Amino acid sequence: MARQIPPLSAVRVFEAAARHLNFTRAAEELAMTQAAVSYQIRMIEDRLGTPLFVRSGRRVSLSPAGQRLAPAVTAAFDRLDEAFAKVRLAESGVLTISAAPGIAAGWLGPRLARFQLAKPDIAVRLLASHELVDFARDEVDVGIRIGQGEWPGLRAIEMFGAEFTPMCSPAYIDRMGPFTDPAQLLDTLRMNSDDVWWRAWFAEVGVAVPDDLDRGSIHVDSQVIEGMAATAGEGVAMLTPRFWPFELATGRLVQLFPHVGDGGSFWLVYPEHKHGSPKVKAFREWLMAEVRAG
Incomplete structure (x- = not known):
């Protein structure tokens, strides 16, 4: 069965925005515009049918749905970081050669x-x-x-x-x-x-x-x-x-x-x-x- 997950690029944007609670800082981290960050967040919200952030002027905070989602998403990215780091270490760390x-x-x-x-x-x-x-x-x-x-x-x-x-x-x-x-x-x-x-x-x-x-x-x-x-x-x-x-x-x-x-x-x-x-x-x-x- 296909995974019911929004595009990974959009999930990555949500994780950064939830961590910073600031769309501008998330945009700077990801080398994106603030408008692009807002667009990716809206895409996930539309797919879930619920807001993930509460916007109040220039300030944002996590909605109840966002509060439930953010820790799981951050943990998932932490596991991905760890997995890729292990592969990078294996590929760039030690070269083992066998010879007579x-x-x-x-x-x-x-x-x-x-x-x-x-x-x-x-x-x-x-x-x-x-x-x-x-x-x-x-x-x-x-x-x-x-x-x-x-x-x-x-x-x-x-x-x-x-x-x-x-x-x-x-x-x-x-x-x-x-x-x-x-x-x-x-x-x-x-x-x-x-x-x-x-x-x-x-x-x-x-x-x-x-x-x-x-x-x-x-x-x-x-x-x-x-x-x-x-x-x-x-x-x-x-x-x-x-x-x-x-x-x-x-x-x-x-x-x-x-x-x-x-x-x-x-x-x-x-x-x-x-x-x-x-x-x-x-x-x-x-x-x-x-x-x-x-």
Whole structure:
């Protein structure tokens, strides 16, 4: 059944006039003329069939009907104010991002201070985990995922390629190298050698791998730890060059061979219904500008 409520604009005028008991002040608050305020009040009175104000010269007071109506209308607007404030806070307060530890530590994390400077009204919470979040259940606004960009119900925007290649420290090369043939890496201590990226890279460079490729490997749960171990001279790690620019530039890590494997792409993802969210829009535009800047 349709609600039997006068136009909300007219109800808003009544609430302001009842609060001020002055049509001129109500008009100033609402940026209207006094004539427009009087017109909106008469519209409600005509629909109700009873006056809401008692006019005496330049003074107005609430009629018995107005006295009954005003507290309920004010309370209703207070509840609306509270509801909209909560939504505004949710949309502009905290942006929660989910990303794998590798890209969180190696690429996104070092850049987030620039986003905070650009958008100081948006706080950021970065969750570094390999687990794919359930946007319908978890309190997460956006995520960064690796793959082909096909996740039902999610908007996916490609960032850059998920490239990978073997790296190690100069000390490890001095101890175990030099490495001139990719097949030599079969006899090295490899980090997470059961990772599909190792098999993919060996296949792309034409090296046949044994079934027990992961024998004697060091197993860790993130590229961050792999890279740290490789930097410390503990072995060879399959890493994403984009995540280790400082180590490569300073020679703390060495890319052993020119070939870089293709693991798909990294994607910014979020539910379709969040596409118009102000904080998601702000982060999306900033993130893609960072991607374009390299």
